[in-house]
Amino acid sequence: xxxxxxxxxxxRFALRQGEVRALRDVSFTLDRGERLGIVGxxxxxxxxxxxxILNLIAKPGYIAGGSILFxxxxxxxxxxxxxxNIRGNQxxxxxxxxxxxxxxxxxxxxxxxxxxxxxRRIRSREAREIALNKLRQVYxxxxxxxxxxxxxxxxxxxxxxxxxxxxxxxxxxIIVADEPTTALDVTxxxxxxxxLLELCEKHNVALILxxxxxxxxxxxxxxxxxMYAGRVIEQGPTREIINDAQHPYTQGLINALPxxxxxxxxxxxxxxAMPPLAKTPPGCAFHPRCGFSTxxxxxxxxxxxxxxxxxxxxxxxxxxxxxxxxxxxxxxVEPGEAS
Amino acid sequence: MIQTLQQPTxxxxxxxxxETLVEIRGLEKHFALSGDFLEQLRFQRGKLVRRQEFxxxxxxxxxxxxxxxxxxxxxxxxxxxxxxxxxxxxxxxPTRGEIRYAGERIDHLSPRQLLPYRxxxxxxxxxxxxSLNPRMTIQQTLxxxxxxxxxxxxxxxxxxxxxxxxxxxxxxxxWGKRFGHEFSGGxxxxxxxxxxxxxxxxFIVADEPISALDVxxxxxVLNLMMDAQESRQLTYLFITHDLAVxxxxxxxxxxxxxxxVCEVAETHTLFSQPRHPYTQALLSAIxxxxxxxxxxxxLSGEVPTPVNLPSGCVFHGRCxxxxxxxxxxxxxxxxxGHGAQVACHAVEEGRL
Numbered sequence: 001x002x003x004x005x006x007x008x009x010x011x012r013f014a015l016r017q018g019e020v021r022a023l024r025d026v027s028f029t030l031d032r033g034e035r036l037g038i039v040g041x042x043x044x045x046x047x048x049x050x051x052x053i054l055n056l057i058a059k060p061g062y063i064a065g066g067s068i069l070f071x072x073x074x075x076x077x078x079x080x081x082x083x084x085n086i087r088g089n090q091x092x093x094x095x096x097x098x099x100x101x102x103x104x105x106x107x108x109x110x111x112x113x114x115x116x117x118x119x120r121r122i123r124s125r126e127a128r129e130i131a132l133n134k135l136r137q138v139y140x141x142x143x144x145x146x147x148x149x150x151x152x153x154x155x156x157x158x159x160x161x162x163x164x165x166x167x168x169x170x171x172x173x174i175i176v177a178d179e180p181t182t183a184l185d186v187t188x189x190x191x192x193x194x195x196l197l198e199l200c201e202k203h204n205v206a207l208i209l210x211x212x213x214x215x216x217x218x219x220x221x222x223x224x225x226x227m228y229a230g231r232v233i234e235q236g237p238t239r240e241i242i243n244d245a246q247h248p249y250t251q252g253l254i255n256a257l258p259x260x261x262x263x264x265x266x267x268x269x270x271x272x273a274m275p276p277l278a279k280t281p282p283g284c285a286f287h288p289r290c291g292f293s294t295x296x297x298x299x300x301x302x303x304x305x306x307x308x309x310x311x312x313x314x315x316x317x318x319x320x321x322x323x324x325x326x327x328x329x330x331x332x333v334e335p336g337e338a339s
Numbered sequence: 340m341i342q343t344l345q346q347p348t349x350x351x352x353x354x355x356x357x358e359t360l361v362e363i364r365g366l367e368k369h370f371a372l373s374g375d376f377l378e379q380l381r382f383q384r385g386k387l388v389r390r391q392e393f394x395x396x397x398x399x400x401x402x403x404x405x406x407x408x409x410x411x412x413x414x415x416x417x418x419x420x421x422x423x424x425x426x427x428x429x430x431x432x433p434t435r436g437e438i439r440y441a442g443e444r445i446d447h448l449s450p451r452q453l454l455p456y457r458x459x460x461x462x463x464x465x466x467x468x469x470s471l472n473p474r475m476t477i478q479q480t481l482x483x484x485x486x487x488x489x490x491x492x493x494x495x496x497x498x499x500x501x502x503x504x505x506x507x508x509x510x511x512x513x514w515g516k517r518f519g520h521e522f523s524g525g526x527x528x529x530x531x532x533x534x535x536x537x538x539x540x541x542f543i544v545a546d547e548p549i550s551a552l553d554v555x556x557x558x559x560v561l562n563l564m565m566d567a568q569e570s571r572q573l574t575y576l577f578i579t580h581d582l583a584v585x586x587x588x589x590x591x592x593x594x595x596x597x598x599x600v601c602e603v604a605e606t607h608t609l610f611s612q613p614r615h616p617y618t619q620a621l622l623s624a625i626x627x628x629x630x631x632x633x634x635x636x637x638l639s640g641e642v643p644t645p646v647n648l649p650s651g652c653v654f655h656g657r658c659x660x661x662x663x664x665x666x667x668x669x670x671x672x673x674x675x676g677h678g679a680q681v682a683c684h685a686v687e688e689g690r691l
Binding site for chain 1: 415416523525526553554555556557558559561562565580582583584586587588606607620621623624625626627628629635637638641642
């Protein structure tokens with residue numbers, strides 16, 4: 001059984017202007033020790049997905065349907081108290097901005113000890129010992145000194161290390177990291193990512209990494225989920241998605257990277273922009289921007305315009321695209337066979 | 340499939356001349372940290388002393404921008420790249436040093452004297468949500484620079500020029516009546532580019548113009564900037580932290596660290612043979628799509644504060660090749676062939 005099983009998740013925000021559907025029919029699984037990447041552009045719903053896993057969606061948002069099974073328990077139905085036992089303890093989260101996450105009026109040590117005491121019956125001295133140990137694990141120099149410092153005394157990279165240490169404090173099964181390195185410089189980003197990777201492997205922690213950076217996903221994760229306008233449009237092994245993406249949007253996203261074009265030449269841009277969630281077009285949400293949704297006569301295909309594409313299996317990937325479905329039906333690929 | 344990077348083709352679209360358009364010499368910029376005169380006074384051992392502290396943002400930078408090129412300045416946050424851009428535009432005045440535009444010194448000019456240059460150089464900012472006036476329609480936004488720089492132009496002529504610019508950057512004339520907040524980030528940046536191009540400049544300073552945009556939109560805006568460069572013979576000073584963009588867009592690259600220039604080279608040379616240890620570490624840290632990426636060079640420590648600059652080479656504290664001389668002596672930029680320059684003792688001594 002998978003460690004985490006998200007099925008048919010439907011998240012909505014009841015706004016004055018009407019209901020906005022932020023997640024539609026999102027399903028995925030996560031095994032113990034597995035590293036899953038969720039990629040997409042801003043507004044695709046990837047952060048909402050992360051927050052929903054911990055049931056952190058605040059009003060006016062609510063979970064309208066679907067389930068999140070963690071070790072057989074449905075997190076969408078748990079009482080707040082039971083949820084608190086899981087949050088931070090078995091599933092912990094790393095947010096984007098390290099300065100916003102840490103409490104500015106508590107020292108690093110106080111925050112770490114507070115977190116330990118909230119979940120375990122433990123003496124302060126023991127808690128301090130555990131905190132020190134975790135700081136050593138994330139390679140923080142002179143950890144004794146850092147415990148008594150305030151977040152503003154530390155650099156951005158150091159703060160994010162401390163947040164990783166806090167996320168690991170209670171030896172969780174899953175870490176959900178929402179754009180953990182977006183606010184950091186490229187050399188610090190590389191350091192934090194390799195640290196996260198090392199710790200997840202060492203402690204057999206599963207990682208859900210939410211990012212817009214395909215390079216990061218390709219280096220850290222084993223499986224990838226691509227989101228567009230609140231839906232998962234493609235999922236499969238990261239290498240297969242990067243090397244041989246099937247969905248036209250994923251292809252476009254990868255081909256738009258400057259490293260995919262020869263220097264100085266025009267980049268392969270995707271026309272248009274992602275629609276706001278309140279104005280998601282019917283059918284396949286990507287069809288107005290898609291180069292494959294037109295037929296021979298230059299008309300938009302009816303199925304792309306009207307029907308939400310179902311997932312088809314191509315190789316080891318699952319793709320939600322009418323065009324790919326036709327290709328697969330015409331020329332079936334055995335699952336497991338690398339195309 | 341992933342294509343391997345191709346060598347730059349011979350069909351370079353824009354011709355770079357050897358004529359230097361912007362010349363920056365010995366540029367320094369210090370920002371006072373300690374406030375006014377009265378705030379600087381301290382009691383120390385019964386005496387009143389005045390203490391001043393500065394952020395040493397730029398510490399002796401020499402850069403040449405050649406006509407027709409896209410010169411990229413890269414570096415991590417706090418290295419001073421944006422400060423250089425702002426000083427070139429005259430938005431900040433340098434503490435020391437000279438900036439020459441087409442041979443004329445511009446850094447000490449009064450705002451009025453600077454006006455004719457302002458028409459020739461324009462700026463594109465990072466955040467298109469902040470750089471457009473929320474109370475102006477797009478038409479007004481685009482007309483404003485023209486009215487300002489061409490007070491003698493008729494209303495008809497201004498409208499014509501705006502229509503031309505809108506067409507050239509792919510803005511629907513219908514957008515003119517709308518306000519900035521009605522547009523997405525990519526569209527706003529398109530409008531900001533149109534505003535910069537409206538007065539027909541020859542030199543554009545772009546400070547992280549695509550950092551706030553999504554990947555698929557970044558490609559659109561970069562394409563637009565490359566098209567504009569080709570059709571209008573523009574020269575760019577392009578500030579960014581994104582090395583993948585630099586590799587694609589730049590003619591030459593300047594790598595900065597803590598207010599100093601580490602390395603200057605043609606883009607292809609820099610990416611194939613980085614010489615400065617910092618450049619090497621920076622390049623190794625780019626997240627790549629390929630499996631077989633080069634080993635990441637781990638730098639020890641973090642960027643020191645620019646308030647108390649390290650002695651000698653500013654990079655010595657994190658450099659794996661630093662020795663006694665690096666800690667003592669500031670390295671000078673030495674030419675290493677093909678117009679490239681490196682400021683590193685190890686390279687100079689042949690240790691690296």
